[in-house]
Amino acid sequence: MDTQKNQPDSRTALLQAARDLIFTRSFEHVGTAEICERAGVRKGSLYHFFSSKEDLVLAMLDALMDDFERAVLVPSLEGPGCIRERIDAFVQAIHGFEAAVHRESGYLPGCPFGNLIVEAGTYSPGLRQAVKRHLDRVAGHFQRCLQEGIDRGELPAHTDALALAERWLALMEGILVMAKVDQDPATILRLGPALHVLIGVSGPHTTSEDPPEGAAGGNA
Amino acid sequence: MDTQKNQPDSRTALLQAARDLIFTRSFEHVGTAEICERAGVRKGSLYHFFSSKEDLVLAMLDALMDDFERAVLVPSLEGPGCIRERIDAFVQAIHGFEAAVHRESGYLPGCPFGNLIVEAGTYSPGLRQAVKRHLDRVAGHFQRCLQEGIDRGELPAHTDALALAERWLALMEGILVMAKVDQDPATILRLGPALHVLIGVSGPHTTSEDPPEGAAGGNA
């Protein structure tokens, strides 16, 4: 009831192995054999639990999204502070995650959802729609965060939270593409403050740039 | 015997075939056999002119960038009008191109450079650095356009054209990722105006949104 631990082994191991491998590399460059090897499972078992590699990845994305919500979206976007501080917390969380992967694996992976779209978006409708679902969910978090800012008077009352959330997501995807080009987590911190301008919380003074604020951008 | 040299060069045909195929699909999903078939050339010839598939793609990117500069960047960013109008022309040009490919092939390809980064960025340093070089060149066009706006007084004098150009590029990449998720060129038009906000030319009134200006004429 509370746990289905009588069968967690192979299926869960496959999901975790697929996540680790596909996240740091890519869907196409990670084969089922490698996934199985890392999971400590034979290939036949993979196809006992999943009907195809795509099916495995679909389930992996669900688990990934759950963890992403729990570890990044909710803590940063529903945490304390004003909109501006929440955006900073969000950027910091993304940076921390990408930097950690980069430190451990040598790769800066970028956005796993965006990566999958680019790889498979033009020929696998199933994967594309699944990724779209998850990105819509991410945008939903942005939207709620923005709406709260509107309700609190931090954003103009006429702000279109839905449209602005989509722009937020677009810029974030682009930032992660740029970071992947550079293979450098610092790019996330350098471009992250652009979100302030896009969302309109760069400060009461000017619309073009935010002043150098303390040592917040510093990295260990 | 006489028409065998009708095609100017097998090399050129291979480059064009690679571009057509890889652009609408992807690097990984287009094989050398298919490229050769489209180019009307046997595989041995491919490896006479290029040392590897990656080498072919590298050369293809150079030609693609030249055409992109000539057909999109220069006409839109160095054309008449203020910064804001140039941004609109740029977005229109990108949209026109993506929509045309989408109409003809059924695929919305997104940014070929961004696609390649996501596909190969984490395991092929050569491709990654080549893409970075080309994207830097694109950002250079943005930067010159912005600098001109600063010189003309359309942008604040303290504007950092280099940093802003990078943000412009990041948002554009993100917009194309979003359009690829949606597989809908309209997403480019919907998100394009966010560039106004990011760059700070959304108008003298407010920082959040630009007024709905209908009838964005089909200008390319």
Added chain:
DNA sequence: AGTCTAGTTGACCGGTCGGTAAACTGGAAG
């Protein structure tokens, strides 16, 4: 006991991939 069944195993398949090797072609030069 016997049966049922979810799960596991390892051998195997057909196909595709990037890339190779060697023979061949035709025109230019000595």
Added chain:
DNA sequence: CTTCCAGTTTACCGACCGGTCAACTAGACT
């Protein structure tokens, strides 16, 4: 004529891919 060589052609390779299959195992239910 012979030599030379950029370019072409054809057949082929080994590796790897996602996926299949029938046999097997161990626990649960009757």
